[in-house]
Amino acid sequence: MTTPVTTSQEYAVQLDSVAKTYGTGDGAVTALRGVTLRLRRGRFTAVMGPSGSGKSTFLHCAAGLDRPTSGTVRLGDVDLGRLKETALTELRRSRIGFIFQAYNLVPSLSALDNITLPLRFGGQQADRAWLHEVIGRVGLAQHLDRKPSQLSGGQQQRVAIARALITRPEVVFADEPTGALDTRTGAQVLTLLRDLVESIGQTVVMVTHDPVAASHAHSVIFLADGRVVDEVARPTPDLVATRMTTLGDW
Numbered sequence: 001m002t003t004p005v006t007t008s009q010e011y012a013v014q015l016d017s018v019a020k021t022y023g024t025g026d027g028a029v030t031a032l033r034g035v036t037l038r039l040r041r042g043r044f045t046a047v048m049g050p051s052g053s054g055k056s057t058f059l060h061c062a063a064g065l066d067r068p069t070s071g072t073v074r075l076g077d078v079d080l081g082r083l084k085e086t087a088l089t090e091l092r093r094s095r096i097g098f099i100f101q102a103y104n105l106v107p108s109l110s111a112l113d114n115i116t117l118p119l120r121f122g123g124q125q126a127d128r129a130w131l132h133e134v135i136g137r138v139g140l141a142q143h144l145d146r147k148p149s150q151l152s153g154g155q156q157q158r159v160a161i162a163r164a165l166i167t168r169p170e171v172v173f174a175d176e177p178t179g180a181l182d183t184r185t186g187a188q189v190l191t192l193l194r195d196l197v198e199s200i201g202q203t204v205v206m207v208t209h210d211p212v213a214a215s216h217a218h219s220v221i222f223l224a225d226g227r228v229v230d231e232v233a234r235p236t237p238d239l240v241a242t243r244m245t246t247l248g249d250w
């Protein structure tokens with residue numbers, strides 16, 4: 001019998017005993033209480049949990065936007081806790097993609113300039129072939145000259161997805177990416193994310209409140225009171241909704 005070799009290459013992100021407390025003394029709030037988690041490469045993982053369960057805190061710590069109070073977060077082989085602030089900023093720009101509920105596009109820039117912004121921040125030129133592929137995948141070829149205000153919500157989120165992909169990041173973190181979209185447009189965005197995982201092997205981690213959104217993922221991790229309490233593979237909306245009702249308000 002051969003023992004499977006577990007290498008860090010198998011996992012895009014690894015959290016070990018991650019705890020996060022905001023504030024000190026009487027006002028201290030503990031948002032994460034020892035989260036240990038491995039996120040496999042090339043998978044679409046959803047993170048769910050009741051309001052206040054620590055989802056945003058988890059995302060911020062896993063993506064290097066915030067530092068845990070204790071424990072370690074690794075992106076591939078890199079221990080984020082060992083990086084100085086400038087190195088962490090550069091890692092976020094070049095190796096992580098972000099998609100937010102509110103799109104977070106620069107209003108004065110065209111769709112094309114928004115998409116290539118992470119490259120320009122790094123003083124890099126766009127790889128023409130990759131830029132072309134990304135624009136094609138998100139279906140924006142006809143709208144590249146438009147400013148965000150001239151685009152629908154779904155189109156703006158597609159710009160944000162293209163921007164997240166342009167540096168070929170190891171992981172894309174999405175925070176309620178369909179929270180501001182109607183059901184149909186939201187479903188299109190989720191299908192696009194899943195297609196990116198299936199076709200180019202993009203690793204995607206998404207925080208959501210929505211069982212239907214979570215059902216587009218390969219698996220769903222459930223948080224409650226700052227802890228991982230369950231994981232469901234091949235989720236369906238019903239399965240996710242049922243699990244959520246046992247976890248409290250959401």
Ligand SMILES: Nc1ncnc2c1ncn2[C@@H]1O[C@H](COP(=O)(O)OP(=O)(O)OP(=O)(O)O)[C@@H](O)[C@H]1O
Binds near residue numbers: 049052056
């Ligand atoms: N900057 C902060 N300062 C103090 N407490 C915070 C801060 N950010 C979050 N918290 C607290 O940490 C806990 C977890 O918050 P977090 O935002 O991670 O939960 P969440 O699951 O994302 O919630 P929601 O679904 O409502 O967005 C909550 O009790 C929250 O009030």
